[in-house]
Each structure stands twice: as C-alpha cells, then as structure tokens.
Amino acid sequence: MTNHEPLIHIARRDGLVWWRAWCIRLAAAVLALLVSALFIYSITKLNPVKVYAAMWEGAFGSPRRAWVTARDASILLCIGVGLAPAFMMRFWNVGAEGQMLMGGCATAAVLIYGGGALSTFQLLLVSTVASVAAGALWGVIPALFKARWNTNETLFTLMMNYIAIQITCFLVALWENPKGSNSVGVINQQTQAGWLPALFGKQYLLNVVIVLVLTVAMYLYLKYTKHGYEISVVGESENTARYAGISVKRVIVRTMALSGAVCGLSGFIAVAGASHTISTSTAGGRGFTAIIVAWMAKFNTFVMVLIALLLVFLEKGAVQIASQFHLNDYASDVVTGIILFFLLGSEFFIQYTVRFRSHGRNNEEVQA
Amino acid sequence: MAEEFAVRMVNVTKTFGHVTANDKVYLELRKGEILSLLGENGSGKTTLMNMLSGIYFPDSGQIYINGREVTIASPHDAYELGIGMVHQHFKLVDVLTAAENIALGLPGGVMVDRKAIAAKVRQICDRYGFDVDPDKKIYDMSVSEKQTLEIVKTLYRGAEILILDEPTAVLTPQETEKLFAVMRNMRDDGKSIIIITHKLNEVLEISDRVTVLRKGEYIGDMDTAKADVRALTDMMVGRTVTLNIQRDEPASPQRRLEIRNLTVRDKDGVTRLDDINLDVYAGEILGVAGISGCGQKELLEAIAGLQPAVSGSSIKYRPTGPEGPAEELLGLGPRAVSDRGIRLAFVPEDRLGMGLVASMNIAGNMMLKEYRSGKSPLVERRRPYDMARDIVRELEVVTPSIETPVRQLSGGNVQKVLVGREIALHPTVLMSAYAVRGLDINTSYTIYRLLNEQKKAGVAVIYVGEDLDVLLQLCDRIAVLCGGRLNDIVDGRTATKEQVGYLMTNFRREAGA
Numbered sequence: 039m040t041n042h043e044p045l046i047h048i049a050r051r052d053g054l055v056w057w058r059a060w061c062i063r064l065a066a067a068v069l070a071l072l073v074s075a076l077f078i079y080s081i082t083k084l085n086p087v088k089v090y091a092a093m094w095e096g097a098f099g100s101p102r103r104a105w106v107t108a109r110d111a112s113i114l115l116c117i118g119v120g121l122a123p124a125f126m127m128r129f130w131n132v133g134a135e136g137q138m139l140m141g142g143c144a145t146a147a148v149l150i151y152g153g154g155a156l157s158t159f160q161l162l163l164v165s166t167v168a169s170v171a172a173g174a175l176w177g178v179i180p181a182l183f184k185a186r187w188n189t190n191e192t193l194f195t196l197m198m199n200y201i202a203i204q205i206t207c208f209l210v211a212l213w214e215n216p217k218g219s220n221s222v223g224v225i226n227q228q229t230q231a232g233w234l235p236a237l238f239g240k241q242y243l244l245n246v247v248i249v250l251v252l253t254v255a256m257y258l259y260l261k262y263t264k265h266g267y268e269i270s271v272v273g274e275s276e277n278t279a280r281y282a283g284i285s286v287k288r289v290i291v292r293t294m295a296l297s298g299a300v301c302g303l304s305g306f307i308a309v310a311g312a313s314h315t316i317s318t319s320t321a322g323g324r325g326f327t328a329i330i331v332a333w334m335a336k337f338n339t340f341v342m343v344l345i346a347l348l349l350v351f352l353e354k355g356a357v358q359i360a361s362q363f364h365l366n367d368y369a370s371d372v373v374t375g376i377i378l379f380f381l382l383g384s385e386f387f388i389q390y391t392v393r394f395r396s397h398g399r400n401n402e403e404v405q406a
Numbered sequence: 407m408a409e410e411f412a413v414r415m416v417n418v419t420k421t422f423g424h425v426t427a428n429d430k431v432y433l434e435l436r437k438g439e440i441l442s443l444l445g446e447n448g449s450g451k452t453t454l455m456n457m458l459s460g461i462y463f464p465d466s467g468q469i470y471i472n473g474r475e476v477t478i479a480s481p482h483d484a485y486e487l488g489i490g491m492v493h494q495h496f497k498l499v500d501v502l503t504a505a506e507n508i509a510l511g512l513p514g515g516v517m518v519d520r521k522a523i524a525a526k527v528r529q530i531c532d533r534y535g536f537d538v539d540p541d542k543k544i545y546d547m548s549v550s551e552k553q554t555l556e557i558v559k560t561l562y563r564g565a566e567i568l569i570l571d572e573p574t575a576v577l578t579p580q581e582t583e584k585l586f587a588v589m590r591n592m593r594d595d596g597k598s599i600i601i602i603t604h605k606l607n608e609v610l611e612i613s614d615r616v617t618v619l620r621k622g623e624y625i626g627d628m629d630t631a632k633a634d635v636r637a638l639t640d641m642m643v644g645r646t647v648t649l650n651i652q653r654d655e656p657a658s659p660q661r662r663l664e665i666r667n668l669t670v671r672d673k674d675g676v677t678r679l680d681d682i683n684l685d686v687y688a689g690e691i692l693g694v695a696g697i698s699g700c701g702q703k704e705l706l707e708a709i710a711g712l713q714p715a716v717s718g719s720s721i722k723y724r725p726t727g728p729e730g731p732a733e734e735l736l737g738l739g740p741r742a743v744s745d746r747g748i749r750l751a752f753v754p755e756d757r758l759g760m761g762l763v764a765s766m767n768i769a770g771n772m773m774l775k776e777y778r779s780g781k782s783p784l785v786e787r788r789r790p791y792d793m794a795r796d797i798v799r800e801l802e803v804v805t806p807s808i809e810t811p812v813r814q815l816s817g818g819n820v821q822k823v824l825v826g827r828e829i830a831l832h833p834t835v836l837m838s839a840y841a842v843r844g845l846d847i848n849t850s851y852t853i854y855r856l857l858n859e860q861k862k863a864g865v866a867v868i869y870v871g872e873d874l875d876v877l878l879q880l881c882d883r884i885a886v887l888c889g890g891r892l893n894d895i896v897d898g899r900t901a902t903k904e905q906v907g908y909l910m911t912n913f914r915r916e917a918g919a
Contacts, residue, residue, distance in 0.1 A: 047463065050422070262784050267777050270766065277760045280712060281752070282774045283741030 066384030096358020112249040115346035117328035120300030133195030135325025136202030141169035141305025146316035149232040161232035173302015181294030185287035234311035412598035418467030427453040445619035459491035460484035490560025491569040505540035659687035662866040693881030701890040751833035764813035797826035818849035
C-alpha cells in the first residue's frame with residue numbers, strides 16, 4: 039500500500055491568460071530547438087546553428103523559395119479552413135484528401151476539355167464551380183448517410199478517399215499525355231489557358247489572396263452567422279439542437295457540403311494555381327496534414343495560418359538540410375518530429391498544471 | 407482512543423483552480439454508525455468523499471483510517487483500506503450480468519468462477535436483506551436494482567466503510583425504505599456508513615450522527631437524536647428559510663392544452679404513454695407525479711414537439727385571448743410551433759445535455775431558442791448579452807462572468823440560467839422536469855417562486871416532480887402517472903402523500919374496466 043504522497047500531481051488549469059499560454063508555446067519552441075540542436079550535434083557533429091540557418095534558407099532563402107513556401111502553405115491552409123466547420127460540428131471529416139482530389143480532377147477536366155474553346159476567365163469560372171461542386175458532392179455523400187442512418191463518418195469519409203484516388207488513376211490513364219508517360223503532363227502548357235494568372239507579376243500571389251479571403255470569411259461564418267451558431271450547437275449536443283428546433287440532418291448535410299466545397303477548391307488551387315497537372319499525388323497527404331493544422335489551431339482559422347506556415351517551413355527546411363549536408367531524410371524528419379512533439383506537448387502544460395511533491399509539507403506533518 | 411473512529415479527516419483542503427471546494431474540513435466516522443453528510447449543493451460533500459475514495463487527492467490535510475494515517479492516491483488504495491463508494495452515476499457495464507460486473511476488476515486470473523461469485527453474492531444478500539439476481543443483465547435492471555448491485559459490489563470487495571452519494575435521489579419512497587432497512591442491517595453488522603444527502607427528513611430518519619458542510623467549510627456535527635429540521639436547516643443554509651411554499655388560488659383558469667388519447671411508443675415499440683387524456687389550464691400549476699420512467703419525459707417531450715405519437719393522439723393548443731381556433735401541436739416539431747407564435751417553454755431533465763449548450767457561455771445559451779429571429783444571416787449579439795446580464799442579476803447567478811461556459815457553473819446556477827431563459831421567452835406554457843433535482847434549498851425556493859410568478863401571470867405551468875411534499879404544497883392539481891397511464895388527477899390542496907404514493911404504484915382500474 040502506498041503511504042506517501044504521489045511524486046507528481048496533475049491538476050486542471052482554470053483557463054490561462056492568453057499571453058501566458060503563448061509564453062508556454064514560445065518556451066516549447068525554444069526547448070525544441072535546443073533538443074534538436076543536441077540531437078544534430080551528437081549524431082552528425084554539425085553546427086546546429088548552421089543547420090537551422092540551412093532550414094531557413096530552404097524555406098525562405100530566395101524570393102522563389104519563399105513563394106513556393108507561401109504557395110504550399112496556402113493550399114494546406116485552405117484544406118484546414120475547409121475542415122474547420124466539419125470539426126466544429128464534431129463531424130470527423132478525414133476525407134479532405136478525396137474531396138481535394140475530386141476538386142482537382144474537376145478542374146483538370148475543365149482545363150483539358152475547355153482549353154481551346156473558352157477564355158481563361160471563363161475557364162477559371164467554370165473550373166471553380168466544377169471543383170467546388172465535386173468537393174461538395176464528396177462531402178455530402180457521407181453526410182447524407184450519417185444524417186439518415188447514423189453511419190460512422192470517420193470510416194465513411196476515409197473510404198471515400200480511396201474511391202477518389204481510383205477515379206484519379208482512371209482519369210490520369212484517360213488523359214495520359216504523352217501516351218505511355220503514365221502522367222497527364224502540364225495541361226495547356228503552351229497557352230496557359232485556365233491557369234491562375236499572376237498578380238502584380240507574382241505567380242502565386244493570387245493563390246495566397248484567395249485562401250486568405252477564405253480564411254477570414256470562414257472565421258466570420260463560424261463566429262457570427264446563424265449557420266455558425268447552429269454548427270456549434272449540433273457539435274455540442276444533438277439533443278440540445280433538436281430541443282432548440284434545429285434540424286440536425288440539414289445542418290450536417292449543409293455543413294459537409296461547405297466543408298467538401300472548400301476542400302474541393304483547394305484542389306482547384308493546386309491544379310490551376312500550382313502544379314497545372316493532376317495525379318494521385320496532387321493531394322499528397324495534405325488532406326491528412328491539414329487535420330493537424332485544424333486541430334492544433336483549435337479550429338480557429340487565423341491560428342491555422344501560423345500552423346500551416348510552420349508545417350510547410352519544417353518540410354522545406356528538412357528537404358534543404360537533407361540535401362545540403364548529405365543527411366538522409368530521416369535525420370531531418372527527426373528534427374521535424376522533435377519540434378512538433380514539443381509544440382503539441384506544450385498544449386498539455388497550457389491545459390494542466392503539474393506540481394511536484396513538496397518536502398516542506400511532509401516536515402510539517404511530522405511536527406503536527 | 408483512535409480505535410473508536412473508522413475514518414478521521416483532519417483539515418482537509420481541496421481547490422480546483424480558484425474555487426476552494428473544501429476548506430480545512432473535519433470529519434469523523436465512528437465504527438458501526440451511519441453518518442449523514444449534509445450540505446447544500448456545491449457545499450463540497452461529494453468532493454470530500456471523492457478524496458476518501460481516492461478519486462481526488464487532497465491539497466493538504468490528513469486522513470486516518472482506523473487510527474492510522476494513510477495516503478489514498480487512487481481508488482485502488484481506497485479499496486485496499488476497505489472503503490467503498492457508490493456514486494450517483496452507476497459504474498456498471500450494461501451488457502454484463504450482475505455477477506460479471508462484480509468480478510470486473512477483481513484480482514485473479516482470466517477465468518471467472520461464476521458459481522463461486524454467485525454463491526458469495528447470495529451470501530451477502532441473505533445477510534443484509536438485499537435482493538439481487540446474479541445472472542440478471544444490467545440493462546434489464548431498474549435504477550434501484552443497479553444501486554443495490556453497486557452496494558453489493560463494494561461489500562463483495564470487503565468494504566467496511568461505505569459511502570453512498572445521494573442514494574435516494576433516484577428511488578421511490580418504497581425503494582428508499584428498503585434501502586434504509588439494509589443500511590441499518592449493515593450498520594448492525596459493524597459496517598460504518600456515510601450517506602451524502604440534502605434531504606433533512608432522511609438525515610433524521612436514517613443516521614446516528616450528522617456532519618454539516620456549508621460552502622466548502624465544516625460547520626459542525628451532532629447526534630441526530632438531538633437535531634431537528636430547524637436546527638439542521640440553520641446549520642446548512644446559515645439562516646432560517648421559510649419552509650412553506652406559497653400557493654395562491656388560480657385566478658380564472660383557462661383551458662390551454664387539451665391532450666387526447668395520447669399514446670407514445672419508443673423505437674423498440676414499447677408503449678411509453680398509454681391513452682392519456684388531460685387538460686392543462688392557464689394560471690395553474692399542474693403537478694405530474696410518478697415513479698421515474700413512467701412516461702413523464704415522453705409526456706413533456708410530446709407537448710414540446712420532440713416526441714412523435716401514435717396516430718389518433720392529439721394535443722390541441724388553445725391560444726390566449728377571447729376565442730381563437732385551437733391548433734394541433736403534434737407533428738409540428740419545435741421550430742414550426744415557435745414559428746406559429748406559440749411560446750412553449752421547456753425546462754428538461756437533462757439540463758446540460760438538452761436544455762443548454764454546455765461549452766457556450768451564458769449569452770450564447772440565451773440565443774438558443776431565438777437566434778433565428780430576424781432576416782439577417784448574422785446572429786444578434788447585443789440582445790443575448792443584455793438578457794444574460796439581466797438573468798445573472800435578477801436570479802443571482804454565481805458566475806465569474808457571463809463569458810464563462812455554463813458547464814463550469816454549479817448545478818443550481820445552471821438551472822437558474824435555464825429557467826431564466828425559458829421565462830424570458832414570455833411563454834404561455836411552461837413545462838419543467840425535475841426542476842429542483844440536485845438543487846439546494848435556497849435555489850429550490852427560487853425556482854418555486856419563479857413558477858408561482860408564472861402561474862400568476864397566467865402561464866399554464868406543468869411541474870414534473872419527485873418530491874411528494876413539494877408536489878403537494880406547490881401544485882393546484884396533480885396528475886399521477888403509473889406505468890405510462892394516467893391513474894388519477896388529484897387536488898393538490900386536499901390529497902395526501904399516502905394517497906399519491908399509492909396511486910403511483912397501483913393502477914386503479916387494473917382489474918375493472
């Protein structure tokens with residue numbers, strides 16, 4: 039039988055002032071860098087400061103690199119923003135990958151079949167609508183099943199990803215160019231028809247602007263509209279929603295249509311605004327990474343901007359140190375892992391306070 | 407000297423964030439006695455007992471079991487010390503049998519010797535007068551049976567010190583009597599028992615001594631032989647509370663709801679309400695009595711539009727004013743009802759899971775029923791905040807701010823927010839289910855006062871309750887449900903407790919028509 043006070047004592051915090059929470063996060067980031075430095079030095083004998091500088095170099099070292107980072111972060115952010123309403127509703131949409139792919143396929147189809155017939159403006163308009171519709175469809179199907187038969191949305195949306203991947207495979211085979219390459223190649227390479235145009239001479243600026251507008255719009259939608267209120271109520275308790283006269287089924291279907299639509303739009307941006315091609319790697323796991331983005335930001339779309347940037351920065355930095363120092367990918371993955379571990383772990387210390395056994399108290403007891 | 411006490415808790419303090427749940431509390435339990443732990447809601451009774459049963463760990467203070475200072479860091483430690491607690495929410499696995507639930511978590515191999523367990527269970531039952539079928543599945547059990555099983559489970563594990571957390575809250579008067587009988591048997595066998603309660607009559611009836619907490623502080627203890635209701639109330643609330651509930655004669659009651667042939671079946675086709683015929687009048691409080699699960703919930707939810715009924719059922723709403731066409735409520739749903747301008751207020755039994763959004767602040771909850779109003783796609787921001795401030799001020803809701811999620815409020819304050827919102831809707835019908843369950847005396851009286859004010863304002867009030875004393879002192883008429891059927895409607899002023907209790911358990915026309 040234990041006859042002593044436990045060594046560690048964990049208690050829930052009552053809510054922390056925002057700036058203190060950010061201090062904890064900052065401390066975690068610093069700690070992460072220190073531990074990573076230790077790891078880097080002990081394994082590779084490289085100067086950690088140089089390695090960090092290389093990471094920065096990889097992500098922001100040249101205007102070109104900075105724009106690529108911004109481009110990738112904005113696509114990741116777009117998916118995260120798409121997941122926000124579903125997650126607020128506690129509808130675990132893990133199907134962003136598929137919804138994005140369907141949006142990408144729809145865009146590619148419009149670009150390929152309409153490339154010669156329509157102007158770029160018309161192409162963009164049609165492909166936006168098509169990608170939004172395709173993503174929304176992919177989101178609505180599991181929502182309908184959930185609303186009607188209470189199927190498990192996590193499994194359902196996950197499975198929908200594989201259907202989307204198979205459809206993409208089929209389309210890639212259909213649109214193969216040149217024949218035998220097993221890829222679609224760059225669509226409308228000569229004419230650039232249907233490509234998102236450069237803004238002020240910056241190729242990816244429009245991508246970033248579109249996503250930032252979406253980010254603000256989604257924040258306002260969730261926080262200030264009646265729809266947003268309904269989403270929060272349904273997410274908290276379906277019973278309460280019914281009690282308040284909210285049609286739970288309608289809210290589920292409507293919200294998933296929105297979630298899927300935004301994820302579909304990210305596919306449009308990826309195809310028309312970035313790669314100008316379609317393949318199964320158009321989504322490339324970003325539909326899943328975005329789940330981390332959404333969760334770490336606690337569904338606050340503004341915080342998602344930071345998280346998405348951080349994740350893409352880490353990815354670009356990792357690639358850079360791998361090539362610059364001839365390390366294999368795993369070493370840079372470990373660094374990324376350490377940083378994420380500390381940042382995620384810091385949330386625990388924001389929620390909870392940890393106290394250690396105080397020796398003073400025990401002495402008091404002896405005297406008493 | 408120390409041998410005399412099974413439990414001594416000295417200067418025990420526990421804080422949650424800024425809230426001090428227990429402040430230097432002192433408690434002693436003699437061997438072979440029943441001790442009542444009395445206090446209003448939020449006075450820290452359950453917190454104190456959770457520290458004894460290893461669920462919480464005290465910030466400071468000492469605990470002595472049988473005279474020896476101990477550290478209880480986990481429920482396992484408590485169990486090793488012979489302490490067993492029966493919680494308000496039972497911790498049983500529905501799909502297993504009674505014996506299997508007892509075997510869960512016991513040391514030993516993978517194999518369960520059902521026969522041995524069943525034998526020992528029977529032995530415990532015979533000894534104390536429990537009635538448990540070891541082979542019965544939990545989902546087939548009534549609340550009372552589950553509670554009995556929880557007690558047997560703790561005894562099976564060798565508990566010498568039993569803690570019962572508000573055990574009578576879920577029991578009928580008859581079941582309570584049965585529970586008290588076995589508690590006395592256990593005491594006579596040398597067990598030491600703590601019963602958490604806020605019902606004074608139970609304190610006086612069952613316990614040898616009583617310890618009173620108020621706002622997390624130890625107030626005192628006394629032998630119940632020397633105590634009376636007045637003295638205990640004073641200790642508990644700190645000042646004398648009038649025990650009379652005000653009841654005015656209904657002023658010109660007017661028929662508001664006509665319930666005809668209301669029959670409700672649940673998903674499995676089980677009849678929950680059977681052919682109910684009942685009128686509800688504006689300006690009166692209609693009480694609904696019955697053993698829990700006899701159709702009270704279905705009745706209120708059917709009126710509120712949340713419960714589909716069998717065809718042929720009818721709930722007609724007669725609007726206020728001289729004469730208007732009566733409207734059929736069944737089949738409309740809550741939204742259509744409110745769109746027609748019919749203002750039904752409903753205080754459901756499950757406050758945080760149905761009446762409120764637990765994670766939202768008070769203002770957010772104010773919007774719940776009215777957020778739709780207006781053409782703008784945006785929700786109105788100002789009005790809910792004004793409403794929230796009004797309710798916090800008028801009903802004296804204790805909260806750090808109106809931005810605090812309602813989940814963090816205590817039970818009584820949660821109910822004030824809920825009732826306050828429903829009344830702010832200016833309803834014509836106000837339904838409440840177990841509106842004072844788990845509330846302290848002061849808050850309960852606030853609720854009675856609010857209901858009476860609504861009655862005076864010409865609202866048709868329906869009060870589903872479990873405490874017969876309150877029903878008989880508050881309500882003008884009392885409809886008694888028995889197994890989903892309406893057994894009788896009695897006059898609240900002339901009916902007796904025995905009469906209502908009898909109607910709850912015996913269907914009048916069983917043999918006859």
